[in-house]
Amino acid sequence: MPGTMLEVEGLATGYGAVEALKGVSLHVDKGEIVTLIGANGAGKSTLLMSICGDPRARTGRILLDGQDITAKPTHEIMRSGVAQSPEGRRIFPRMSVLENLILGAQAAGQDPAPQLPKVFALFPRLEERQSQRGGTLSGGEQQMLAIGRALMSRPRLLLLDEPSLGLAPLISRQIFAAIRELNEREGLTVLLVEQNANQALRLAHRGYVLVTGRITMSGSGAELLARPEIRDAYLGGGH
Amino acid sequence: MRQGPLRCQMLQNPLRSPTACVTVGTTVPPQKESALAYALQQLINGISLGMIYGLIAVGYTMVYGIIGMINFAHGDIFMVGAFVALIAITLLTSSDLMGGPAAIILVLAISMVFTALYGWTVERVAYRPLRGSFRLAPLISAIGMSIVLQNFVQVSQGARVKPLEPQVQGGIELMRDGNFVVQLSYMQMLIIGSTLAVLAVFTWLVTQTALGRAMRACEQDRRMASLLGINTDRTISLAFVIGASLAAVAGTLYLLRYGIADFFMGFIVGVKAFTAAVLGGIGSLPGAVLGGLLIGLIETFWSAYFSVQYKDVAAFSILVLTLIFLPTGLLGRQEVEKV
Numbered sequence: 001m002p003g004t005m006l007e008v009e010g011l012a013t014g015y016g017a018v019e020a021l022k023g024v025s026l027h028v029d030k031g032e033i034v035t036l037i038g039a040n041g042a043g044k045s046t047l048l049m050s051i052c053g054d055p056r057a058r059t060g061r062i063l064l065d066g067q068d069i070t071a072k073p074t075h076e077i078m079r080s081g082v083a084q085s086p087e088g089r090r091i092f093p094r095m096s097v098l099e100n101l102i103l104g105a106q107a108a109g110q111d112p113a114p115q116l117p118k119v120f121a122l123f124p125r126l127e128e129r130q131s132q133r134g135g136t137l138s139g140g141e142q143q144m145l146a147i148g149r150a151l152m153s154r155p156r157l158l159l160l161d162e163p164s165l166g167l168a169p170l171i172s173r174q175i176f177a178a179i180r181e182l183n184e185r186e187g188l189t190v191l192l193v194e195q196n197a198n199q200a201l202r203l204a205h206r207g208y209v210l211v212t213g214r215i216t217m218s219g220s221g222a223e224l225l226a227r228p229e230i231r232d233a234y235l236g237g238g239h
Numbered sequence: 240m241r242q243g244p245l246r247c248q249m250l251q252n253p254l255r256s257p258t259a260c261v262t263v264g265t266t267v268p269p270q271k272e273s274a275l276a277y278a279l280q281q282l283i284n285g286i287s288l289g290m291i292y293g294l295i296a297v298g299y300t301m302v303y304g305i306i307g308m309i310n311f312a313h314g315d316i317f318m319v320g321a322f323v324a325l326i327a328i329t330l331l332t333s334s335d336l337m338g339g340p341a342a343i344i345l346v347l348a349i350s351m352v353f354t355a356l357y358g359w360t361v362e363r364v365a366y367r368p369l370r371g372s373f374r375l376a377p378l379i380s381a382i383g384m385s386i387v388l389q390n391f392v393q394v395s396q397g398a399r400v401k402p403l404e405p406q407v408q409g410g411i412e413l414m415r416d417g418n419f420v421v422q423l424s425y426m427q428m429l430i431i432g433s434t435l436a437v438l439a440v441f442t443w444l445v446t447q448t449a450l451g452r453a454m455r456a457c458e459q460d461r462r463m464a465s466l467l468g469i470n471t472d473r474t475i476s477l478a479f480v481i482g483a484s485l486a487a488v489a490g491t492l493y494l495l496r497y498g499i500a501d502f503f504m505g506f507i508v509g510v511k512a513f514t515a516a517v518l519g520g521i522g523s524l525p526g527a528v529l530g531g532l533l534i535g536l537i538e539t540f541w542s543a544y545f546s547v548q549y550k551d552v553a554a555f556s557i558l559v560l561t562l563i564f565l566p567t568g569l570l571g572r573q574e575v576e577k578v
Contacts, residue, residue, distance in 0.1 A: 078468035108468035
């Protein structure tokens, strides 16, 4: 399929005896922002992690730009153009901001020098704090660092897990604006997992709804926003 | 109490009591007025012994930091390092190449390379297949590996204590007080100099290079490290290779210093280095070096002023006291940062 960045077919996986995903199929086209919404425990984070091979798919296939990456080890997947800003941010707490960023490039076999100014331009806050330890940053700064670190490897596909979680509305709007900018200016393909369905669906071109390990609905962002069952389940304001 | 140095010289087997023969200055017991000189000599002896412990302790703490296990075979890796050096020295001597600093450096290099290979193999064979297994599994495997290495060396090299003629002799006189001479031997200079050099390279590697960054990333969050593209298995292997080559340096220096090696030598020295790592704070690299120095000093001063026979008791009491009153060690951190 030309123009498809990520293709997930019938993916089932889980942890131990718990089956978190029960046959998920979705695709993300090149240059698209696709969002995955769903309640806590629906399997959203597991899906992002499983695309990276951790946990490995039990059944189904994952194709990156037409290449089968289902059986590849995690570090090889991350070296072939996928980057993730994971659940809980997972900043290296005892490394400086700068080292976290440099690692983001070097770990994927990239030179950090050309990418660093771009990340600093996107999040000027990180430049101010570059010598500070990762563990001492505020939640919003850590989120910027997690996204910045993922961008350092110059990914073709960026996986974002709840970038707005626990952030003040202003900061979360800044982060969403940054994602839009990256997509529009650099053509970056993004798969975004969110509980904040309202903001996510406004940003995304298309969306999928995940309920206990299964995709129950899909459509364009505007379509999904207009669906009454979505409004009731995910836009009820209570988040 | 004043007869410390005399008694030291008379002990037959220095391996069982390494510090017993460290007082090289003189066989004459110090007079009252030379107490300061005597203490200074103990300080020099303690530091050079402590550096050997520190080099081994770094290997314990590094592996613990990355995969959270105590590598009980590490003391035996140190022993293998001493034997590789012994073989290298024997070969060089028989081809008339031994003698001079270049030969010593060559011996160190040979020992590091071969011992690193052992370290890599131990991890590959005995620990990696157990990754993701229950927590105790690699620990038991490590004890097994320790026995395997000891028996392998015992069978292949013989069970007897191997003597080595002194390779580095002489020294410089630092001060003379009455008839007590404070001496810094060339051997001690070699120990201190090569340890500092090796640790400087190691520090640079860990703090400044991409490899060191990858190692620290694995230590802080292994899953995230692989999510950035780091081959964590390879990084863990490298930690074992580096730890083993540091232990090889320690083994070579120990062999040159005390002139003997046997297949069981890794046990006591290994447990002392482990004590050093715990005292410094397990997981902390500077802590391992600090702990090594402290254990070396405590052991030396204890032998010099109290009783040589009880020096191991003194060293291991430190382990017990540390675990009871300071479980995180001197430079260790409390486990609060885990996200």
